[in-house]
Amino acid sequence: MSEVKLLEVSGLKTYFHLENKAVAKAVDGVDFYIRPGETVALVGESGSGKSITSLSIMKLINKPGKIEDGRISFGGKDLVGLNDKQMTNVRGKEIGMIFQEPMTALNPVFTIGNQIIETLIRHKKMTKNEARLRAIELLKVVGFPRAEETMKEYPHQLSGGMRHRAMIAIAISCDPKLLIADEPTTALDVTIQAQILDLMDEMKKKFNMAVLLITHDLGVVAEYADRIMVMYGGQIVEETTIEKLFLTPKHPYTMGLLDSLPSLEKEVDRLGAIKGTVPPAHRFPIGCRFSDRCPKVMSKCRDMNPSIYETDAEESHRVRCYLYE
Template identity: 70%
Template sequence: MQNQNQPLLEVKGLKTYFYMEQDRVAKAVDDVSFTLKKGETLALVGESGSGKSITSLSIMRLIPSPPGKIVEGSVKLEGKELLTLSDRDMRRVRGNDIGMIFQEPMTSLNPVYTIGNQIAETLMKHKKMRKKEAYKRAVDLLKLVGFARAEEIVNEYPHQLSGGMRQRAMIAIAMSCDPKLLIADEPTTALDVTIQAQILDLMVEMKQKFDSSVLLITHDLGVVAEVADRVLVMYGGQIVEEATVYELFTNPKHPYTVGLLNSIPSLDEEVDRLDSIPGTVPPAHRFPHGCRFAPRCKHAMPECLEENPELRETDAHHKVRCYLYEEQGGEKVG
């Protein structure tokens, strides 16, 4: 029986490295720890190359090996360690306990099978349903995610659907086995703004209907503000800030988070030019020796170039990896 105070998902000291030619090691995820409570939506935010998607693939044990390898750490779902499960047991966890929505459904949906077939196959495999029962459930799920003509969609192929419709079909597949955890990796990136809003509303609705928790991976802070309860900001394979969504938007602490927020256009004030963060995320095999953000940071101090700071709690519900906040009550960056 699960302890009521036990987090649904607990990730501790996760390290996922990629071993490249010429003995180069890309530390894509480097000592990442966080928890996700039951019923919570946790957003993982950062630029491309920050390690967000590799973190989610590590949780699912879908890292391509070689060249990738989870070298250290722990991933527990309701107290059960996933990293030591057999491949067979892990396949049961995927689909049954964890559902996943990918960024581009066209690469996740099989082009030669109908939508109904792909939902039914999941139900037959994980829920041991008979074919007729599985197809009936597939129609019900398609109706649930907003298809008006679900009876027809069930017999159509992915290429016959629009991007938004394919994403709805992916949500139907992901939720088909009533998972405890839904991982959504950039679920709205390829969609136009109107469809994005519909998909986000649908995800919130499905989360409530199925009583699931959500790990949302995104680079879009607008999406975070819309649906998240808590936020993890990633940079250079590490978490640099952790806070409630309200705290993050009203009191950002890490210079990287401040830079991300300052680069968003605001309806309240008119500016000639938006702020931008100089430079780019360094490649994972060439992280700087000290703080990984230091080469792009206007607040960089000598110690930032020498040693990487720890992720520290500055106050309740707020952690930051920055020497400006080594002592509690450090001044706000910005």
């Protein structure tokens, strides 16, 4: 794969200024990159900052949240420096996004057709009729056999899986170079999940998009992603290829996550569990953010947050842990 980077995020910090003057460091110094046509997974528990990372890339952070620092370089532009108006030309056109809740993510009072067409008219400068024909085509691509009728239907007339397909059609309508999928399968039935993921994979190949897949489901990651980043406490704690992560996980948190998955090969009485919960973003420990829950915690872990270490000379495998200093 080429070393050209489509998206490069460096030192991204997104903080939420709470009413009592506390600062929730939801994303605190995140660095990563995505190459063209690659699927990268961002994995973490609820509250780890993965959704805020994706919304920061789109610059859809609402008050009281704010991108405090960092660069988001996308196709040579720094998105952090763009104003709101310039961002509207990036959103939907160069970066498409799919959200988690298919039930509420589409506007209930407009038809599916209308919601696709307006995107095409906005970004592709098509006439209404061209946009209509293109929208029908897109609906067929994402698996609506009766696309003409679906155009005239409202979101409440479709099932959850179908709404998701419609959302994918909107997200890919302007041939974005990057598709961000924020927990795309969480709200769906297992059978529909596989269909939607296969569809996304197919679209990715067909339109040569890169995908940032945000999920907490390691099973999904194993099947669809090329590389994976594990997030904890607003920071990336481990980043490597899929094979390495599953075969030789290095961060104690990643190990904990993998232990908590059922396996076909190993017979165990009880699945492993990571004790405790993710601390809230305004009360992280001073040292390593995982230190309170870590089975291998050392005294220095509690004093200072480790930086991220490269552990593999040949292929990237970065870990934020003193064990690999």
